[in-house]
Amino acid sequence: MKKQLLHTPDGVRDIYREECVKKLTVEKGIRKVFRTYGYEEIETPTFEFFDIFTKERGSVTTQEMFKFFDRDNNTLVLRPDVTPAIARCVAKYFMDEDTPLRLCYLAKTFINNSSYQGRLKEMTHTGAEMVGEDSAAGDAEMIAMVVEALKSSGLKEFQVELGQVEFFRGLADEAGMDEETQENLRELIENKNIFGVEELMKTHPMQEHVRKVLMELPQLFGSLSDILKIKDMVKNERAIKAIDRLEQVNEILKLYGLEDYVSYDLGMLSKYKYYTGIIFKAYTYGTGDYLVTGGRYDKLLVQFGKDTPAVGFAIVVERLMQALDRQNIQIPVKTVNTAVIYRQEDFKQALKIAASLRSQGEAVQLIQRNLEKTEEDYCRSFMKGPVRRLFVVEKGGETVREVYISEGQEEKK
Known part of the structure; x- marks a missing residue:
């Protein structure tokens, strides 16, 4: 049923x-x-x-x-x-x-x-x-x-x-x-x-x-x-x-x-x-x-x-x-999204990052981190969708790391 x-x-x-x-x-x-x-x-x-x-x-x-x-x-x-x-x-x-x-x-x-x-x-x-x-x-x-x-x-x-x-x-x-x-x-x-x-x-x-x-x-x-x-x-x-x-x-x-x-x-x-x-x-x-x-x-x-x-x-x-x-005709579309991953205590800084990116016309997902998932887990799941860039917010917003996902590879910056 x-x-x-x-x-x-x-x-x-x-x-x-x-x-x-x-x-x-x-x-x-x-x-x-x-x-x-x-x-x-x-x-x-x-x-x-x-x-x-x-x-x-x-x-x-x-x-x-x-x-x-x-x-x-x-x-x-x-x-x-x-x-x-x-x-x-x-x-x-x-x-x-x-x-x-x-x-x-x-x-x-x-x-x-x-x-x-x-x-x-x-x-x-x-x-x-x-x-x-x-x-x-x-x-x-x-x-x-x-x-x-x-x-x-x-x-x-x-x-x-x-x-x-x-x-x-x-x-x-x-x-x-x-x-x-x-x-x-x-x-x-x-x-x-x-x-x-x-x-x-x-x-x-x-x-x-x-x-x-x-x-x-x-x-x-x-x-x-x-x-x-x-x-x-x-x-x-x-x-x-x-x-x-x-x-x-x-x-x-x-x-x-x-x-x-x-x-x-x-x-x-x-x-x-x-x-x-x-x-x-x-x-x-x-x-x-x-x-x-x-x-x-x-x-x-x-x-x-x-x-x-x-x-x-x-x-x-x-x-x-x-x-x-x-006919294999490519349709030029922008499907790339950005995700900002944060812990609950880092929400304020994550929101600032998302607002700044959105003001520049970027599509941004705000995602509160599941502590049972690793960063690699998120990268693997994002490969199935449009997210190709991550911002990982840590330590009260003092640390922000960018992670780029490209063709199955995760590149850290």
């Missing part, structure tokens, strides 16, 4: 000591990037009413939510996605705001994944949302922040893939597909299942030029020039506008000098139904999933009463940390 008390539930984990410091350092660097672009911090509750994240909002399925009841029998959920929560918040507090809002956040999300998936159920997301502007410049600003945020963590080799859900939806509507057929086709294209797409096409009548373009979607990825080859085959105005928007964003990214970080994939189609235009994901090696996901969601806020466009993204911090670790 006691052993069970030490374990965490499936899908969550403890983070401590150096790993925790590194995570906080990476988060701090990313949020600094957001601030340099003029984004303001926002926090939303960890749990909200169930209706905020229903199917109509395009978030996760009800089976993937952690649901519970309050004392008034209202159904509540742990936040599975930050974007709908921020949309609610903006509609509540900024209903009459007509200038673009730039908001950023650091928040936990909770998704009740199946245990066999091996995914964490509690994740840290940090991201940004631009509300009130529908422009290629706004889209490009999001991509620029993604690139700079990932670079701030120390990551060097990564790629941001851009897609356009309007391209697919325009073609699917022209083909006369109902919602269920569109969703089946979306999954097949997203999974690059060429044969599955071909089989579905056989069972659904449509114009030949639409069929040809839909058949090409699983393979439409690469540079922008690779994507533009399909443009002449498209007659649907909605799909053409989607391609035009990607071209506009590409031109702006050239001005940022970031075009080398970007590739394109018209077969990338998010399961989140609130996306209405450009979507994107960032990938690197060392992790099997995306680091960043985002896109434009111009019709989400209207569901909360404020009809305004928006675009945003979220960085999954745990996946970023995994990639940094597997």
